[in-house]
Amino acid sequence: MEVIQPRLPKGMRDILPRQMVLRQYVLGIVERTFAEFGFEPLITPSVELAEILLGKYGAEAEKLIFMVQHRGGKEKLALRYDLSVPLSRVVAQYPDLPKPFRRYQIAPVWRAERPQKGRYREFWQCDADIVGSSSMLADAEIIALIYTVLQRLGFQQFVIRINDRKILSGIGQYSGVPEAQLPELYRTIDKLDKIGIEAVREELQASGLAGQMIDRLLALLQPGKDGQAALDDLRRELMDYPLAQEGIAELTELLSYLPSLGVKDGFYRVDLAMVRGLDYYTGPIYETVVEKPRIGSITGGGRFDGLVGKFSVQSYPATGTTIGIERILDVMEELRMFPSDVGETTVQVLVTVFNADLMHESLRLLTALRSAGLRCELYYDTDPLGTQIRYALKKGIPFVAIVGPDELASAQVTLRNLPLKSQVQVARSEVSEFLRRQFASEATPPPL
RNA sequence: GUGGGCGUAGCUCAAUGGGCAGAGCACUGGUCUGUGGAACCAGGUGUUACGGGUUCGAGCCCCGUCGUCCACCCCA
Structure with a gap:
């Protein structure tokens, strides 16, 4: 008899018991820390109506949404792409949830990307979000949460990069680049830490930006400069741009809370060249990078004040982060970060x-x-x-x-x-x- | 979606310039009734990813398809 070849869809994996032991160790720390920070659990379906997901992430990201169909089905369905959009739907759908609503969700998401190291088509996100508060305390707590989780997992070296979409928008206005070309400008800026200042200068020149403006932009972004000093520079230079001033004030307030929340210097940095791709971010944004295995970001998030409003006339400000469990596991395995009493099996x-x-x-x-x-x-x-x-x-x-x-x-x-x-x-x-x-x-x- | 590397046993890999399918590990069954990853015996270890072409002859050369890894884009 012809056997069916045992194999998996592209970019998807089995997680065998030996791996599950390590995974449950990490998930246990993540979940316990979420709970300690006062977040409550939530589960939503893997599948959403396509209209819930479409038009939220941006054209590039939207191409990666897995569409789902079944014979004779009348509903247009899609696998969830992240956990923030389903959360926004939930908040709009159950208006009597007390605000601020603090929920965590640990669940798989799906993206139809081409797989490579640290990138899978099915992977788990650990989200913690606060909906219904525009206070920078919420953003500061999210950063403290990321810091605490990574500390408890034993990460010695990581940097939470912090920026603000309002500042980026202000810089866009300041640059005089036409609205339609702003996404391209942001993409180029985002490469600063990756390809270096000279390569960015060349790209900006190629895009037709005046040399004088390029100099002023690069001076503002100041990759080497201390966060507060860079913000002070910005405040003077962008005097005439109210949106940028708002973003600068937000970050200044946010940073002021971090020391008392126990976040140590050196583990976070204002990085004005950090952009993040998703469309829905509106205020502070953050992501965590590690130097040693170059694997991309291990956490990502930010404020998304407009998203609930897509599902309800009553809008709510919201902020949060996701912690990428697969990449964290990849890093921890590579650096052998597991305590010796995390064994090979759960059987005692x-x-x-x-x-x-x-x-x-x-x-x-x-x-x-x-x-x-x-x-x-x-x-x-x-x-x-x-x-x-x-x-x-x-x-x-x-x-x-x-x-x-x-x-x-x-x-x-x-x-x-x-x-x-x-x-x-x-x-x-x-x-x-x-x-x-x-x-x-x-x-x-x-x-x- | 764009570009590149690689496809031999479940895994890690060999096979002279084109000339007869290989090793280790893992796996399955068996032997062993007071203690360590064992040994011994037996056994699938395989249309050399798939399809076509060149050749007397292809694992090896050429074309295509698929898979996989890497880079880009973007992301966790």
């Missing part, structure tokens, strides 16, 4: 079976351990102990429990700790408590 104990006569002893022990909340697997055959132990080693199960004739006679259980190559005999009545103590401190995130 293998209960062995000494022989057919003692099978029921093993079953009783198994049941007792499970009742105590320990994660246990039973070995199904009466293979020699060596074979059973090798099985545990291979799967990375840390403890092996043995009930043989000797243990039965003395009402004890032998517990072998495979990583430590040690073993102890514990009274049958105390086995559960003993093992629970062994696992008491496992994989808990370090306090700040």
Whole structure:
């Protein structure tokens, strides 16, 4: 019979148990931190009506939306592209949600991109957003949240780049570039840190911008300059541009909150050349980059005050971020950032079976351990102990429990700790408590 | 969507200038009744991605398709 080739759609992956252990460790820290910051969980469908998603992200991004159809379906459907637009729909659809509405959502999104390193067609986003407040405290808390999550995950080196769409718009006005060509200008500016100041100068020249204006723009963007100093320069230079002044005031206020929220210097930077591609951002924007593995941004977000208004006459200001779990996992694996007690499996104990006569002893022990909340697997055959132990080693199960004739006679259980190559005999009545103590401190995130 | 590299066993890779399908690991079954990733035996390890062309003869050369990786665009 012809077999069907086992394979996956382009850009999509299976996540096998060994990877899931690492993933759940990271997700646990992310979710716990979201909850500590006062965000509440939300789930929305993977599929939205196409009209909900279309016209929100910009022409380029919209091409990447996965359309969904089924035979005879009358609704036009699409897989969600991000979590911010569904959130905006939810807020518009349930007007009685108390504001500010603080929700987190950890869920897969889909983008029909060409896959490459750190880029998949299905990946998970961890969003935390605040809807219904225009306070810069909200933006500052989002940045503190990003900082806290990355600290707890053990990131030593990262920079949260901060800019403001209003400042970019002001710079656009100041440059005298026609409205229609502004997106091109922003795209070029965004490349500053990637291709360098001279390459950007050349691109601006090629686009027909006057040399004098190019000099003034590049001077304003000041890649090397300290954030507050750069903002002060801007404030003077863009005196006549109210929108830019608004953005400068926003960032100044936002920055003032960060130290008291525990965000340390050096982990964030005002970067006037950082743009972000999505259309819906309206105020402060932020993204996090790491130097070591060059993998693009690991978080991204900003203020999107106009999005809820697309779904309701009642509009609400909103801000938030997404944390890219796949890229974070890629980085952490590459830098070997996982604590040693994050093992290869979630199974804690293998209960062995000494022989057919003692099978029921093993079953009783198994049941007792499970009742105590320990994660246990039973070995199904009466293979020699060596074979059973090798099985545990291979799967990375840390403890092996043995009930043989000797243990039965003395009402004890032998517990072998495979990583430590040690073993102890514990009274049958105390086995559960003993093992629970062994696992008491496992994989808990370090306090700040 | 644009450009480039690469496609041999499940995985990592060999195969003289065109001349008979290879290794390690993994996997499946078996042997082994008190302790370490074992050994031994047996076994799929495969239309050399697919289709066409050149040739007496193609894993190798040419064309096309598909897949994959990388860069660009953009993004998490």
